[in-house]
Amino acid sequence: MEKELKALKTLADCQAFHAKYLGKSGEITKQLQGLKDIEPSKRATRGAELNILRRETEEKLFKIQHDIEAAEANAKLMNDPLIDVTNPLTYTARPSGPGVTPGGLHPITQVIREVEEIFAGMGFIIEDGPEIATEYECFDALNCPQEHPARDMQDTFWLSDGRCLRTQTSAWQNHMMKKYGPEFRAICPGRVFRNEALDARHENTFFQCEGMMIGKDISIANLIYFMKAALTAVFKKDINIRLRPGYFPFVEPGFELDASCVFCKSGEHCPVCKSSGWVEFCGCGMIHPNVLREGGIDPTKYQGFAFGFGITRLAMLKYDLNDCRWFNSGNLEFLQGGTK
Amino acid sequence: MKISLNWLNEFVNLGGIDIRDIVSRFSLTTAEIEGYEIKKPKLDAVVVEILTCEKVATSNKLSKLTITDGKKKYQVACAAPNVRVGLKTAWANVGTKVLAGIESTGMCLGADELGMSNLHESIIELDSSAKVGAPIAEALPFICDTIIEIDNKSITNRPDLWGHYGIARELACIFDRELKPLKKTSLTDIALLPEVPVKIESDLCQSFGAVKVKNITRKVTPLEMQARLFYLDINPHGFLVDLSNYIMLEVGQPNHAYDGASSVRLSASKGLRDGEVFTTLKGQVIKADMAEEMLFIKNNGSAVALAGIMGGQESGINADTIDAVFEFATFDSGSTRKTAAGLGIRTDASARFEKSLDTNLNLLAAERMVYLLNKYDKKASPASKWSYKTTRETKPIALRVDTAYVEKFCGVKFIWKDIIKKLTALGFEPTMVFPSADALDVVVPTWRATKDVTMQADIIEEIVRTYGYDKIVPMPPRVDVEPIAQPVKKVLVNRLKDALANVHGLQEVHTYIWSDTPSKLKVINSCIKGCDYVREALGPSLLSIIAKNGQARIFEIGQVVSNGKDEHRHLGICVPSYAELASILRALFGAKFKIGEFAGVAGFHPKNNATVLVDGKAVGCIGVAVDKDVAIAEINIDGLDPTRVNGGGKTFAAPSKYQKNHLDFTFEYDGVYGDIESAFDKFKHPLNMGFRLKDVYNKSYTLEFTVGSYEKTLTAEDINDIWSKIIEFGRKNGLTLKQ
């Protein structure tokens, strides 16, 4: 039977083989039917053997059939004409004219561009880190040792090699310090990942922007100045900011930064800030001495601030969207956008 | 965490301050407040007195009462067991109805009907001094309260804020008001009483104290205490349990009570005895083999509580408890967190221990507990001395901060006298170093010294937050002006995206980094469907977008991994036409293609696929995806030169003054044009200025060569020379000149 299996070349061969062994009156089927005539003590063992044989034969035959089908489909495709892409005259022009949608950048890219331009204009380097981070980059280098409760605050996707999908763009802080330190200013916009279920307010994949400025006498007053200037540029309106205490292990002191709401209209309830006048915008703070030290920077000589804000959230504010899931939806009608 | 304003007012007089100010100043100085809620009686009730009381014959519960609100008498039917003549209680006129044949006007109210407790067996018993006819809030002022909700996440680093007293301390500092000392009964001067045996057998227990109290006869919790607990979402259960919770909410020290009728010998140790099974109050069963790293409290050797998390089913006190032993301990934060998370049990106690508590809270909480016991149950008195062991006591920390550094760090000139006052209000002991005044010595109180405040930067935070972030004047930093070179990777991505979207009319999309197609890098703890592996290619993600939207022109620049290890940035493009895809890549990178060896991935057309070459190096592949009938490109863009994108990076030279000539050659060749192109790329001749493919017909390729010189006008001989060399070169490379 093995030999016969190997000799199968066409689908018709396979059908014949199936009829011979596995069909209604096939040999294996017949033997199975004949079990009832066997001595009861041997029946169970023989039955098991036959069933295994039948299953294995079916599996082998199925695979051979599948390979033959694939080979036949491939052979058919091999009859297709060769399109010579090495020939520059084999050219199909980009479709144009009415009804053809023009190309475009993802709305998130457009927001990142704006942010990048603003910070580049203030002399910031625009850095760009990988999406897979080591535990060290994502936690230990950020003053979150193993037992730190902050590790619970984020739901991390862990990978089989011990690394993780970065939960925050802060995972690139350590690298930036080592690459540009001790005196520099840089931002790092990028994608981050949280292991949580999707809803209108929670994506498991979203964009943040990390920023750092380190120097010999960078102060909290500088941080406030910078954030105010940057946000004024982002929202294209004069923005006030205020700091509240916030806890992030990698900064000390840490702040929650609120920006004055640009959506408030007098006399109307504002859904964005719930009419408080302030919108929680980002976390920031003075870089923790342990974080500087891990980045090879002497905290007795240098200090600086770091901030991180949500690009996806900024895009939602900007485009007045109340569901963050659109950005990763792959829905082209949404992504192509429109004009007001 | 919820906080009662009445309770805070017991420790700091916040009179005259608007609740909105409390919320905003606390949010700006200490931690985020999510909101607040005003509590008041659920019904519009007044104080009444029962004038007559008789059982209703037709009912085994109801009594018929005559009550007065001072102005008028009413007949009321009431089922409460505690009705009696002379009792002053709460009553609300909710209309008249007939109950068991009796006309009844309004109702006498229990604590639950007033919305201040869950207890409903009996009606409110007011003090005999209560003024008949007065609104109930006058007789029971604690029924009106404001409950503030603090965001738990914003106080994870502040163990001291997990009790009302700690919050009161912050507010006293913020509003410059006095923090009243906690009233306590000293337990350290009753040394004559016997000890409660306590033992620490694992250093996961930092400290362990116990005190025994006898003659506790009170069963019902005072109404005020009930109301406070109830407003903070804790249902009253009975005096001792309520008192235990009350202490935790007040000073932040979780504690546990044991029945003291028989002898109590407490110890803290890891693990259970062989075969021992511990069942938590909530019914979770813990067996010895899973308990090795868990810390238990044991009474006479048997586990009675999962330390810092939850008591066992038989551990505690019961309705008959008259003598009780109270335990106040401190457990290792990491171990508590691990055990609680491992078992999926989070309790008010574990939430606090996880924050690293101060061991000195043990005695403070015990002394406060005994004080309150005594206050509400006069006969109760200590039956043991304070029995206490410790392995790691929390000690105050001494820090020195450099005042000039602090001012530079903040960008503020401080008035240090004011700073010292604020720090003192928080319990720090600051001393200016004299005579130089260039440093401040600060002793950190133990309740801040467990983890929270350990270095100069932590003191700076205290200084600047109590000073007020809003008072800091924004200042531009002074920095050296230096040219900024933006990283190449970023520039490349931006240029590619611009070219793809604007020149080639493609829509950018974002897809997830994971897929359900097996790769060598697995996501091990995903809670999301389809998120099992880190992807190795963008193609399948793009095809899924085509599946959703139909034919489209899309691209993505995104991360993938190879070999389960190295992260790469890929460009994926998907357009309907394979030929157009090739022209896009040619325009983008000056890409060339190699046909013949299967370059694609599963699902690619076996013939119509090609390797993509940039500067002779393979960087990816293109092909027709058979089942969607679209063309896909998958390019690794790491290492590509951004200056060359879309025709960039050209060189410029003045054209030759002399005339150029164009020579056409038609070669016959049974193969793809790429072979001819790569052959003639190697053709060298001083007059050769390049060639292009002009026409293809039936395996006949017409090439146009441009020939010329910078030095002279070409002669017929010059042209003949290169003419014959081109034909000769073609012949050597298997190209026959068509006659």
Ligand SMILES: [Zn+2]
């Ligand atoms: Zn608003």
